[in-house]
Amino acid sequence: MSKPKKPQLMKPATAAQKLDVYLPATPKEFQEGQISREELAELQRNPPQWLVDLRRDGPHPRNVVAARLRVSNSGLARGGVTEALTTASIEALAADPPEWLVRERETHAETRREEQRLKDRQK
Template sequence: MSKPRKPQVLKPATAAAKLDVYLPATPREFQEGQVSRDELDELQRNPPQWLVDLRRDGPHPRNVVAARLRVSNSGLARGGVTEALTTAEINALAADPPEWLVRERESYAEVRREQRRIEERRRDGAG
Protein backbone atom coordinates (compact mmCIF):
# COMPACT_ATOMS: atom_id res chain seq x y z
CA MET A 1 0.00 0.00 0.00
CA SER A 2 1.36 3.42 -0.87
CA LYS A 3 1.74 6.24 1.59
CA PRO A 4 -0.64 9.18 1.34
CA ARG A 5 0.86 11.99 -0.71
CA LYS A 6 2.27 14.93 1.17
CA PRO A 7 0.73 18.18 0.00
CA GLN A 8 3.10 20.25 -2.08
CA VAL A 9 3.96 23.52 -0.35
CA LEU A 10 5.30 26.70 -1.88
CA LYS A 11 7.64 29.27 -0.42
CA PRO A 12 5.98 32.62 0.19
CA ALA A 13 7.92 34.25 -2.66
CA THR A 14 6.71 31.61 -5.12
CA ALA A 15 3.12 31.90 -3.93
CA ALA A 16 3.27 35.71 -4.17
CA ALA A 17 4.62 35.47 -7.72
CA LYS A 18 1.81 33.11 -8.71
CA LEU A 19 -0.72 35.51 -7.19
CA ASP A 20 0.96 38.51 -8.92
CA VAL A 21 1.44 40.38 -5.66
CA TYR A 22 4.43 42.11 -4.07
CA LEU A 23 5.58 39.85 -1.21
CA PRO A 24 6.68 42.61 1.24
CA ALA A 25 3.15 44.08 1.04
CA THR A 26 1.45 40.81 2.06
CA PRO A 27 0.45 40.04 5.65
CA ARG A 28 3.19 38.78 7.95
CA GLU A 29 1.53 35.35 8.27
CA PHE A 30 1.72 34.95 4.49
CA GLN A 31 5.37 36.09 4.37
CA GLU A 32 6.47 33.76 7.15
CA GLY A 33 4.41 30.69 6.32
CA GLN A 34 4.18 28.23 3.51
CA VAL A 35 1.25 27.87 1.13
CA SER A 36 0.00 24.52 -0.09
CA ARG A 37 -1.22 24.10 -3.66
CA ASP A 38 -4.77 23.71 -2.31
CA GLU A 39 -4.43 26.95 -0.31
CA LEU A 40 -3.08 28.74 -3.37
CA ASP A 41 -6.01 27.51 -5.45
CA GLU A 42 -8.40 28.70 -2.75
CA LEU A 43 -6.69 32.12 -2.60
CA GLN A 44 -7.16 32.42 -6.36
CA ARG A 45 -10.81 31.28 -6.29
CA ASN A 46 -11.85 33.22 -3.18
CA PRO A 47 -9.31 35.95 -2.47
CA PRO A 48 -9.39 37.40 1.06
CA GLN A 49 -9.82 41.16 1.40
CA TRP A 50 -6.08 41.80 1.81
CA LEU A 51 -5.44 40.12 -1.55
CA VAL A 52 -8.26 42.01 -3.28
CA ASP A 53 -6.93 45.30 -1.90
CA LEU A 54 -3.33 44.50 -2.82
CA ARG A 55 -4.24 43.55 -6.38
CA ARG A 56 -6.32 46.70 -6.77
CA ASP A 57 -4.11 49.29 -5.02
CA GLY A 58 -0.62 47.78 -4.90
CA PRO A 59 2.21 48.12 -4.38
CA HIS A 60 2.67 45.88 -7.40
CA PRO A 61 5.63 43.67 -8.40
CA ARG A 62 7.75 44.65 -11.40
CA ASN A 63 6.02 42.34 -13.86
CA VAL A 64 2.63 43.87 -13.04
CA VAL A 65 4.00 47.42 -13.20
CA ALA A 66 5.61 46.66 -16.58
CA ALA A 67 2.41 45.13 -17.96
CA ARG A 68 0.26 48.04 -16.80
CA LEU A 69 2.67 50.56 -18.32
CA ARG A 70 3.01 48.45 -21.51
CA VAL A 71 6.80 48.17 -21.30
CA SER A 72 9.26 45.36 -20.60
CA ASN A 73 10.85 44.71 -17.21
CA SER A 74 14.13 45.86 -18.75
CA GLY A 75 12.42 49.04 -19.91
CA LEU A 76 11.38 49.75 -16.33
CA ALA A 77 14.98 49.37 -15.21
CA ARG A 78 16.24 51.64 -17.99
CA GLY A 79 13.63 54.17 -16.87
CA GLY A 80 14.96 54.05 -13.33
CA VAL A 81 11.93 52.28 -11.82
CA THR A 82 13.45 49.92 -9.28
CA GLU A 83 10.80 49.87 -6.57
CA ALA A 84 7.28 48.50 -6.49
CA LEU A 85 4.66 51.05 -7.51
CA THR A 86 1.10 51.57 -6.36
CA THR A 87 -1.82 51.75 -8.76
CA ALA A 88 -1.99 55.52 -8.19
CA GLU A 89 1.70 55.89 -9.10
CA ILE A 90 1.26 53.76 -12.22
CA ASN A 91 -1.79 55.78 -13.26
CA ALA A 92 0.10 59.04 -12.71
CA LEU A 93 2.96 57.85 -14.95
CA ALA A 94 0.51 56.69 -17.62
CA ALA A 95 -1.44 59.96 -17.51
CA ASP A 96 1.64 62.13 -17.99
CA PRO A 97 4.30 59.80 -19.42
CA PRO A 98 7.91 60.91 -19.08
CA GLU A 99 10.14 60.68 -22.14
CA TRP A 100 11.66 57.34 -21.07
CA LEU A 101 8.18 55.78 -20.85
CA VAL A 102 7.16 57.02 -24.31
CA ARG A 103 10.43 55.66 -25.74
CA GLU A 104 10.13 52.30 -23.95
CA ARG A 105 6.50 51.86 -25.03
CA GLU A 106 7.48 52.44 -28.66
CA SER A 107 10.36 50.01 -28.36
CA TYR A 108 8.19 47.38 -26.65
CA ALA A 109 5.43 47.76 -29.25
CA GLU A 110 7.98 47.28 -32.04
CA VAL A 111 9.36 44.13 -30.40
CA ARG A 112 5.81 42.76 -30.03
CA ARG A 113 5.02 43.52 -33.71
CA GLU A 114 8.18 41.71 -34.77
CA GLN A 115 7.32 38.71 -32.57
CA ARG A 116 3.84 38.52 -34.12
CA ARG A 117 5.30 38.81 -37.63
CA ILE A 118 7.73 35.95 -36.96
CA GLU A 119 4.98 33.82 -35.46
CA GLU A 120 2.71 34.43 -38.46
CA ARG A 121 5.52 33.49 -40.86
CA ARG A 122 6.19 30.36 -38.84
CA ARG A 123 2.49 29.39 -38.95
CA ASP A 124 2.17 30.15 -42.68
CA GLY A 125 5.33 28.23 -43.50
CA ALA A 126 4.34 25.23 -41.39
CA GLY A 127 0.82 25.01 -42.90
Protein backbone atom coordinates in the same frame (compact mmCIF):
# COMPACT_ATOMS: atom_id res chain seq x y z
CA MET B 1 -1.19 0.08 0.45
CA SER B 2 0.26 3.45 -0.53
CA LYS B 3 1.19 6.28 1.78
CA PRO B 4 -1.11 9.28 1.94
CA LYS B 5 0.10 12.07 -0.32
CA LYS B 6 1.98 14.88 1.36
CA PRO B 7 0.78 18.31 0.29
CA GLN B 8 3.15 20.11 -2.05
CA LEU B 9 4.41 23.24 -0.36
CA MET B 10 5.87 26.38 -1.88
CA LYS B 11 7.80 29.30 -0.52
CA PRO B 12 5.91 32.55 0.08
CA ALA B 13 7.88 34.24 -2.72
CA THR B 14 6.67 31.63 -5.21
CA ALA B 15 3.07 31.94 -4.03
CA ALA B 16 3.24 35.75 -4.21
CA GLN B 17 4.57 35.51 -7.75
CA LYS B 18 1.73 33.18 -8.75
CA LEU B 19 -0.79 35.57 -7.16
CA ASP B 20 0.82 38.63 -8.86
CA VAL B 21 1.36 40.45 -5.57
CA TYR B 22 4.37 42.16 -4.02
CA LEU B 23 5.61 39.88 -1.22
CA PRO B 24 6.74 42.59 1.25
CA ALA B 25 3.21 44.05 1.15
CA THR B 26 1.54 40.78 2.14
CA PRO B 27 0.61 39.96 5.76
CA LYS B 28 3.38 38.56 8.01
CA GLU B 29 1.69 35.18 8.34
CA PHE B 30 1.75 34.83 4.53
CA GLN B 31 5.43 35.86 4.34
CA GLU B 32 6.57 33.54 7.11
CA GLY B 33 4.73 30.32 6.28
CA GLN B 34 4.74 27.68 3.60
CA ILE B 35 1.76 27.67 1.24
CA SER B 36 0.30 24.45 -0.11
CA ARG B 37 -1.08 24.17 -3.62
CA GLU B 38 -4.54 23.72 -2.13
CA GLU B 39 -4.19 26.94 -0.10
CA LEU B 40 -2.98 28.77 -3.20
CA ALA B 41 -5.95 27.51 -5.21
CA GLU B 42 -8.28 28.64 -2.44
CA LEU B 43 -6.64 32.11 -2.37
CA GLN B 44 -7.21 32.35 -6.12
CA ARG B 45 -10.83 31.18 -5.91
CA ASN B 46 -11.84 33.16 -2.82
CA PRO B 47 -9.30 35.93 -2.24
CA PRO B 48 -9.27 37.43 1.26
CA GLN B 49 -9.70 41.18 1.63
CA TRP B 50 -5.94 41.83 1.93
CA LEU B 51 -5.37 40.13 -1.42
CA VAL B 52 -8.21 42.04 -3.09
CA ASP B 53 -6.80 45.32 -1.73
CA LEU B 54 -3.23 44.50 -2.82
CA ARG B 55 -4.32 43.60 -6.34
CA ARG B 56 -6.40 46.77 -6.61
CA ASP B 57 -4.18 49.35 -4.90
CA GLY B 58 -0.69 47.86 -4.82
CA PRO B 59 2.15 48.13 -4.33
CA HIS B 60 2.57 45.94 -7.38
CA PRO B 61 5.49 43.71 -8.41
CA ARG B 62 7.64 44.59 -11.43
CA ASN B 63 5.83 42.38 -13.92
CA VAL B 64 2.46 43.94 -13.04
CA VAL B 65 3.87 47.49 -13.20
CA ALA B 66 5.43 46.75 -16.59
CA ALA B 67 2.22 45.25 -17.95
CA ARG B 68 0.09 48.16 -16.75
CA LEU B 69 2.50 50.67 -18.29
CA ARG B 70 2.77 48.57 -21.48
CA VAL B 71 6.56 48.24 -21.32
CA SER B 72 9.00 45.41 -20.64
CA ASN B 73 10.64 44.71 -17.29
CA SER B 74 13.93 45.84 -18.85
CA GLY B 75 12.25 49.04 -19.97
CA LEU B 76 11.29 49.76 -16.37
CA ALA B 77 14.91 49.32 -15.33
CA ARG B 78 16.15 51.57 -18.13
CA GLY B 79 13.59 54.15 -17.01
CA GLY B 80 14.95 54.04 -13.48
CA VAL B 81 11.92 52.39 -11.88
CA THR B 82 13.37 50.04 -9.28
CA GLU B 83 10.75 50.04 -6.54
CA ALA B 84 7.24 48.65 -6.44
CA LEU B 85 4.58 51.14 -7.53
CA THR B 86 1.03 51.65 -6.34
CA THR B 87 -1.93 51.86 -8.68
CA ALA B 88 -2.08 55.63 -8.11
CA SER B 89 1.56 56.14 -9.09
CA ILE B 90 1.13 53.93 -12.18
CA GLU B 91 -1.92 55.95 -13.22
CA ALA B 92 -0.01 59.20 -12.64
CA LEU B 93 2.85 57.99 -14.86
CA ALA B 94 0.41 56.85 -17.56
CA ALA B 95 -1.53 60.14 -17.45
CA ASP B 96 1.57 62.28 -17.94
CA PRO B 97 4.17 59.91 -19.43
CA PRO B 98 7.80 60.97 -19.14
CA GLU B 99 10.01 60.72 -22.21
CA TRP B 100 11.50 57.38 -21.15
CA LEU B 101 8.02 55.83 -20.88
CA VAL B 102 6.99 57.00 -24.35
CA ARG B 103 10.24 55.65 -25.79
CA GLU B 104 9.95 52.30 -23.96
CA ARG B 105 6.33 51.86 -25.06
CA GLU B 106 7.38 52.35 -28.67
CA THR B 107 10.26 49.89 -28.26
CA HIS B 108 8.00 47.33 -26.59
CA ALA B 109 5.32 47.68 -29.26
CA GLU B 110 7.89 47.31 -32.04
CA THR B 111 9.36 44.21 -30.39
CA ARG B 112 5.92 42.63 -30.10
CA ARG B 113 5.12 43.43 -33.75
CA GLU B 114 8.39 41.83 -34.84
CA GLU B 115 7.72 38.73 -32.71
CA GLN B 116 4.26 38.42 -34.26
CA ARG B 117 5.67 38.87 -37.77
CA LEU B 118 8.19 36.05 -37.19
CA LYS B 119 5.50 33.84 -35.69
CA ASP B 120 3.22 34.42 -38.70
CA ARG B 121 6.12 33.71 -41.05
CA GLN B 122 6.78 30.35 -39.42
CA LYS B 123 3.18 29.21 -39.98
